[in-house]
Amino acid sequence: MLQLVDVEKSYRLGAMSIQVLRGICLEVAKGDLLSIMGPSGSGKSTLMNIIGLLGRPTAGSYFLNGRNVRLMKDRELSACRNANIGFVFQSFQLLGHLTALENVAVPLVYRGMGRAEIRRRARTILEKVGMGERTGHKPGQLSGGQKQRVAIARALVGDPAVVLADEPTGALDEETADEVMQLLIQLNQEDGITVVIITHDPSIARQCTRQTRICDGVLREITQP
Amino acid sequence: MQHLVPVIAANLREAVRSLYGARLRTLLGLIGIMIGIASVITMISTGDIATAQLLKDFEARGTDILTIRKADSLMTAAARRRGSRIVLGDALELADTLPSVAEAAPRVQSHGGFSYRGKSVGNGAIQGVTASFASLNKLKMAEGRFVSDLDIGRYYCVVGADIATAMRRHRANAGIGDTLNISGRLFTIVGMLEPNPESYALPFQVDANDSVFVPITTANRIAPKAEIELIIAQVQARFHYSTAARDVQSYFSERVRGLVVEVTSAEQLIEQMKSQVGLMALLLGAVGSISLIVGGIGIMNIMLISVAERRREIGIRRALGASRRDIQFQFLIEAFLLTVSGGIAGLLLGVGATYGICQFTDWEFFVSPISGIAGIGVSTIVGLFFGFQPAYQAAHLDPIAALQGGE
Structure with a gap:
């Protein structure tokens, strides 16, 4: 479903060229619960941006549902991101002026869906993550764990191929972090949702069925599929 | 989409x-x-x-009005030296001679001070005019009558609204029959004008409020050298203004050798x-x-x-x-x-x-x-x-x- 072949990424910094990713090969199948672990500066954020279609590889191929995303123009790439990727960020990245329901609705708005249908779907998914009682709250009125649940609902609302979670528990206390992690695991096990978690925390990584480690731009699989 | x-x-x-x-x-x-x-x-x-x-x-004043003035700049040096000018008789006969001109009102203008019962009541234009001048310029009488064509050489005058007001400031019942001193000559007031509204139709609008109007023949007598500097004429209904303008120009050049007049029509001015x-x-x-x-x-x-x-x-x-x-x-x-x-x-x-x-x-x-x-x-x-x-x-x-x- 998701296949990276010899993906490289380098940045130019003045006259120097810094290679962040060196020949990454990764295959993610439907229903996987995969962790990518690595220290800061290892290139894991860059890898996540490439998987999430926010950045393009300098070399190599990335196939998403059999299509090579390197060849896509911005509109196609954006539509593809909208349809296939659900982001969960460490800092939640909710829009402060919108309610929980409206935040969850944003991906569907860019799909051009009708307003009533959008609201119906957003409400259903918020109920699923246990936020059905707080659809009208703004992010400022929610706790960290609640915000992350809203963010997870937003990631799920468009039925993406993969949920990409970047340090999803990084900004939460231990107890809430565990709750959020359990939610992601539950979504994976019960609904077969593909989840990729980027983290530097080994205890998070251990809860995933597939574990990988990135170091100096090289990715290695720890568990054998 | x-x-x-x-x-x-x-x-x-x-x-x-x-x-x-x-x-x-x-x-x-x-x-x-x-x-x-x-x-x-x-x-x-x-x-x-x-x-x-x-x-x-x-439109209120009529777009069929022409102004006729001597055009010095278009005349030969010889004609200027000779002093070719519009003559009163020619101006008065204009309307009768040309079928394209319905009416014509010549004006001789000088300036002077006005005093009433020994007190100054302003100074302004002394306009020597004929009876038709009032109708062509839509001047309205408040009291009395306008200058008549029978007032030949008489010391009669019609005063503008501002002067009438100034006179009444000296004497509340100042009016018809009173005497006005115009530049040292005594005139009998025969009429007073209503205030003339300000208008943007200049120069077709004459400034009447601070002027006195006297018979043109009298004006000639006071200032023998004063020329007819303006004739206001009305175009006959079925004629185009340009026809009338051409007729007027050839009329004056035939009457006085070397005389060239400039004719301005309201329509042209509107443009x-x-x-x-x-x-x-x-x-x-x-x-x-x-x-x-x-x-x-x-x-x-x-x-x-x-x-x-x-x-x-x-x-x-x-x-x-x-x-x-x-x-x-x-x-x-x-x-x-x-x-x-x-x-x-x-x-x-x-x-x-x-x-x-x-x-x-x-x-x-x-x-x-x-x-x-x-x-x-x-x-x-x-x-x-x-x-x-x-x-x-x-x-x-x-x-x-x-x-x-x-x-």
Whole structure:
């Protein structure tokens, strides 16, 4: 479903060229619960941006549902991101002026869906993550764990191929972090949702069925599929 | 493309929300555009109204009026030395001789001081005229009668409204039969004029309020060297003014050797004035446009700030699947909404200001539909033009950097 072949990424910094990713090969199948672990500066954020279609590889191929995303123009790439990727960020990245329901609705708005249908779907998914009682709250009125649940609902609302979670528990206390992690695991096990978690925390990584480690731009699989 | 309607609706809701969120800034931007649009509309409308007023003035006085003056610059040096000039007899016979001229009223003009019962009541023009001068210039009598063609050489005078008022200040029942001292000569007042309204139809409008009118034959006697400097004539109904003008010119050149007269028709003058007013409106419109550009730059500034403040939001939206075009559209709609509402407010303000000007000047108020269309149209263009750069900038932000740019 998701296949990276010899993906490289380098940045130019003045006259120097810094290679962040060196020949990454990764295959993610439907229903996987995969962790990518690595220290800061290892290139894991860059890898996540490439998987999430926010950045393009300098070399190599990335196939998403059999299509090579390197060849896509911005509109196609954006539509593809909208349809296939659900982001969960460490800092939640909710829009402060919108309610929980409206935040969850944003991906569907860019799909051009009708307003009533959008609201119906957003409400259903918020109920699923246990936020059905707080659809009208703004992010400022929610706790960290609640915000992350809203963010997870937003990631799920468009039925993406993969949920990409970047340090999803990084900004939460231990107890809430565990709750959020359990939610992601539950979504994976019960609904077969593909989840990729980027983290530097080994205890998070251990809860995933597939574990990988990135170091100096090289990715290695720890568990054998 | 069937997606377009909900996307536009969502963008509009988002734009309203965001503009409302930054109320003060929105208001300031709105004021800038509003003033620009209001000044353009005020200037265009006032120009239109002034033109209409001008036409109305002319129509009230009749557009069939000609003025005839000696044209020194067109005469030969010999003719000037000879002193070729319009002769009273020729001027009086003009209407009877030419079928294209219905009536003609010559004028001899000098200036002097007026005193009444030993006290000065002003100074102004002493206009030597014939009876037809009053009707051709639409002068209205308040009391008594105008100069008659039977008053040959008599020391009778008709006073303008300002002089009559000044006289009454000395003696409340000053009026017909009283004596007025005009430059040392005593005249009997036979009539008093109503105030003559100010008009933009000059020079077809004579200044009557601070003048005295005497029989032209008397004026000739007082100042034998005074020339007939003006004849006001009316074109016979079925003739074109240019025909009448040609007839008049050949009439005078036949009567007096070397005499050339210049004939100006009201219609010709209307054309000139219209183009002058048009030019004026254009200039004022240009000044207004500058304030509109300043307003537009204000909008651009506001939108740039808005983009900078919402980098994180842009990053989030991009991550959630917004294309560059979606982001560009979102910010363009916001700029558009801002300028169009500024434009509508400006339109109302401009119409209000025009109404105020009309109240002040006694002009007849109307709103030309063009100014309305121009107001909304121009503000739309300004919004799209000055909104484009910030929107483009927003659309081309790197989503990764934008996501990190916030918290």
